[in-house]
Amino acid sequence: MTDKTVKIKKNKSIKAWVHQHVNDIYVNQAQKVGYRSRAAYKLLEIDEQENVFHNVLTVVDLGCAPGSWSQVSLQKVGDKGRVVGVDLLDMQPLANLNFIQGDFTEQITLDKLLLSIEHRKVDLVISDMAPNLSGIKGVDQARGAYLIELVLDFAKGYLKTNGHCIIKVFHGSEFDNLVKLARTLFTQVLIRKPDASRSKSSETYLLCKFKKQL
Numbered sequence: 181m182t183d184k185t186v187k188i189k190k191n192k193s194i195k196a197w198v199h200q201h202v203n204d205i206y207v208n209q210a211q212k213v214g215y216r217s218r219a220a221y222k223l224l225e226i227d228e229q230e231n232v233f234h235n236v237l238t239v240v241d242l243g244c245a246p247g248s249w250s251q252v253s254l255q256k257v258g259d260k261g262r263v264v265g266v267d268l269l270d271m272q273p274l275a276n277l278n279f280i281q282g283d284f285t286e287q288i289t290l291d292k293l294l295l296s297i298e299h300r301k302v303d304l305v306i307s308d309m310a311p312n313l314s315g316i317k318g319v320d321q322a323r324g325a326y327l328i329e330l331v332l333d334f335a336k337g338y339l340k341t342n343g344h345c346i347i348k349v350f351h352g353s354e355f356d357n358l359v360k361l362a363r364t365l366f367t368q369v370l371i372r373k374p375d376a377s378r379s380k381s382s383e384t385y386l387l388c389k390f391k392k393q394l
């Protein structure tokens with residue numbers, strides 16, 4: 181393929197993405213309501229079906245930028261609640277969100293997060309993190325799996341017994357092992373693909389319910 185053909189294909193796929201985006205009901209709805217991303221509707225749908233925010237006051241939102249899951253979480257926990265968000269990228273501040281910019285895989289970020297939750301256990305952990313893709317399938321799957329293992333490890337240490345955890349997972353060779361690992365920590369592990377998640381995307385969400393007493 182020549183450089184010119186690659187460029188034409190790329191332009192066509194950008195156009196297709198823009199077309200899909202402007203015609204997407206979730207994008208339109210998010211813009212109307214003021215959510216920063218259509219991703220808000222994935223979390224809202226999971227909550228509607230599974231009531232994950234029931235009795236939740238403290239939330240850790242991993243990979244929170246641009247902030248729609250944090251917006252939903254802040255609405256759900258109300259004035260007495262507390263939401264801490266972590267992301268590699270900086271983002272526009274959100275009132276009442278305790279935002280930490282940093283790489284969740286680095287100890288310094290974990291230390292800041294622990295400081296912000298005062299080393300206390302939280303009610304809900306949500307992770308919509310997706311690793312930067314290298315384009316090399318094996319490397320990307322390993323990176324994704326590593327992030328999920330770290331989220332589960334954080335939940336193991338800092339999620340309350342009976343608490344829930346939602347984690348974005350991409351289908352791949354590591355998927356079954358991650359589900360097995362989650363089942364060692366949680367009484368129930370469900371796989372959810374909300375309507376708002378594009379059918380073309382291989383993303384799904386692990387809904388890990390009722391953390392075991394460990």
Ligand SMILES: C[S@@+](CC[C@H](N)C(=O)[O-])C[C@H]1O[C@@H](n2cnc3c(N)ncnc32)[C@H](O)[C@@H]1O
Nearest residue numbers: 219243245246247248249267268283284308309
């Ligand atoms: C799909 S976006 C999250 C969207 C967010 N849930 C929302 O509703 O606005 C994934 C985010 O994960 C972040 N991310 C990926 N790897 C990360 C890491 N190692 N540490 C912190 N954030 C990470 C990315 O920077 C990106 O902003």
